[in-house]
Amino acid sequence: MKKSLFSLLALTLTLTLHAEEKLTLKGSNSLRVTLMPKLSEAYRATGKRVKFSISAEGSSTAFPALLNGNADIGMSSRKITAEESAMFRIKGAVVSQTLLCMCMLAAVHPAAYSVQA
Secondary structure, eight states: OHHHHHHHHHHHHHHHHTTOSEEEEEEOHHHHHTHHHHHHHHHHTTTOOOEEEEEESOGGGHHHHHHTTSOSEEEOSSOOOHHHHHHHHHTTOOOOOOOOOOOOOOOOOHHHHTOOO
């Protein structure tokens, strides 16, 4: 899984960066805290000279930031909404989504399932 995520980030960076030295990511708070720092560290460990600017302002900021040129990659912990997708169509822009990971949390009430604490 880690190798797949790293490969996806490497491909994205290769296609996005060309000769640039800074990559700006904006959006999801949860991705900023957990996933993106690890992926950016792993990418830099390959010897690439890239400065990452990662801003956590919520998933709803990812798509406008992409559309107005304030982000190279938008981070969202949810799918794009119909309204957000329409913003891209109106401006003649194309947006695509790539699933990087899925998270799940299960809560079990011990009394209901006879689980010993």
